[in-house]
Amino acid sequence: MKDLKPFQLGSTQLDNPFFLAPMDGFTDYPFRTICKRLGAGVLVSEFINGLDIENQHPFLQQKIYFSEDEHPFGYQIFDDSPERLLLAAQYLREFNPDFIDINFGCSARNVTNRGAGAGLLRNPSKIAAIISTLVKNVDLPITAKIRLGWDNHNLNYLEVSHIIESEGAQMIAVHARTKVQGYSGKADWDAIARIQEAISIPVIANGDIRTPDDIDKVLQETGSSGIMVGRGALSNPWIFQRKYLEDIQPIERYKVFQLHFEKMLSFYGKRIGLILFRKHLHSYINSEILTRPQRIELFTQTESSGLENLVKQYIYQNHFSPGLNSPF
Numbered sequence: 001m002k003d004l005k006p007f008q009l010g011s012t013q014l015d016n017p018f019f020l021a022p023m024d025g026f027t028d029y030p031f032r033t034i035c036k037r038l039g040a041g042v043l044v045s046e047f048i049n050g051l052d053i054e055n056q057h058p059f060l061q062q063k064i065y066f067s068e069d070e071h072p073f074g075y076q077i078f079d080d081s082p083e084r085l086l087l088a089a090q091y092l093r094e095f096n097p098d099f100i101d102i103n104f105g106c107s108a109r110n111v112t113n114r115g116a117g118a119g120l121l122r123n124p125s126k127i128a129a130i131i132s133t134l135v136k137n138v139d140l141p142i143t144a145k146i147r148l149g150w151d152n153h154n155l156n157y158l159e160v161s162h163i164i165e166s167e168g169a170q171m172i173a174v175h176a177r178t179k180v181q182g183y184s185g186k187a188d189w190d191a192i193a194r195i196q197e198a199i200s201i202p203v204i205a206n207g208d209i210r211t212p213d214d215i216d217k218v219l220q221e222t223g224s225s226g227i228m229v230g231r232g233a234l235s236n237p238w239i240f241q242r243k244y245l246e247d248i249q250p251i252e253r254y255k256v257f258q259l260h261f262e263k264m265l266s267f268y269g270k271r272i273g274l275i276l277f278r279k280h281l282h283s284y285i286n287s288e289i290l291t292r293p294q295r296i297e298l299f300t301q302t303e304s305s306g307l308e309n310l311v312k313q314y315i316y317q318n319h320f321s322p323g324l325n326s327p328f
């Protein structure tokens with residue numbers, strides 16, 4: 001098993017550079033806490049829109065909340081304007097994160113159409129302006145998350161990485177796909193290796209790290225300083241312990257489900273917490289084993305006790321052959 005080596009990011013030592021990827025709608029305070037408990041080494045917020053900070057969006061405080069035990073923790077922000085990104089970073093800096101990450105990788109049309117996220121990959125001089133403005137005016141490490149380019153004909157990841165490094169950013173996470181690829185095809189880990197070779201700041205490998213075996217492979221193939229897992233953590237939050245979901249005992253699965261569910265209810269309130277939790281059910285139950293009526297029953301529960309009972313039953317069904325005694 002290949003180990004991750006600690007490295008320094010500003011004044012923070014990253015002892016375990018195994019990142020939970022920022023995921024809008026998923027990596028909120030409750031889910032981050034679960035991943036931390038299961039071994040995630042660095043946490044990043046969902047991306048935060050500079051406009052939402054400027055307008056003090058009603059849900060902003062909930063979105064930016066993080067707790068002291070989440071360190072090392074970074075906020076990720078996105079916008080097309082260097083000035084608004086600076087205001088956003090200065091606002092968030094007051095909450096004492098360990099770093100501020102800029103999103104140059106989001107492929108969603110509503111983000112790229114305004115020239116933000118991966119839209120900025122088509123405008124490297126603006127990337128330079130953003131990084132240099134933030135580095136000069138914010139006393140925290142500034143980091144970047146990029147894709148490989150806009151499309152296969154415009155793979156400018158080496159140019160962009162050099163710019164990001166030379167303007168003073170201290171780390172780059174690379175989702176090894178283009179904007180046009182979205183989430184299709186395979187992440188190009190060779191490109192990550194090329195970036196890590198070309199620059200001196202730490203590179204964090206991201207894209208298609210789904211299993212404990214993938215972790216060894218990506219470290220071997222890229223020589224990256226760290227790794228970042230997104231969807232793999234949604235389907236198996238135990239990936240941070242380098243374990244397969246099938247190897248997690250039902251009691252442990254149920255305990256973590258309960259903790260996560262309780263955190264969602266107390267963070268968002270009972271009604272909204274339960275509704276928002278539905279998208280996390282896949283972390284605990286393989287819903288493919290459920291019949292259609294079972295799935296409908298599970299995803300339409302409106303009572304927390306009802307949901308808990310069903311999850312208990314399905315985790316058991318998932319793990320044991322019929323006829324064995326339930327461990328609960």
Ligand SMILES: Cc1cc2nc3c(=O)[nH]c(=O)nc-3n(C[C@H](O)[C@H](O)[C@H](O)COP(=O)(O)O)c2cc1C
Pocket residue numbers: 021022023024025026046047076103105106145175206207208209228229230231232
């Ligand atoms: C539901 C979802 C939301 C995402 N939101 C963000 C985001 O807010 N910021 C960001 O940089 N990337 C975001 N991403 C991209 C992930 O951080 C990651 O780069 C991508 O999923 C590839 O990694 P993976 O194969 O480990 O999932 C999101 C991905 C998903 C699936």
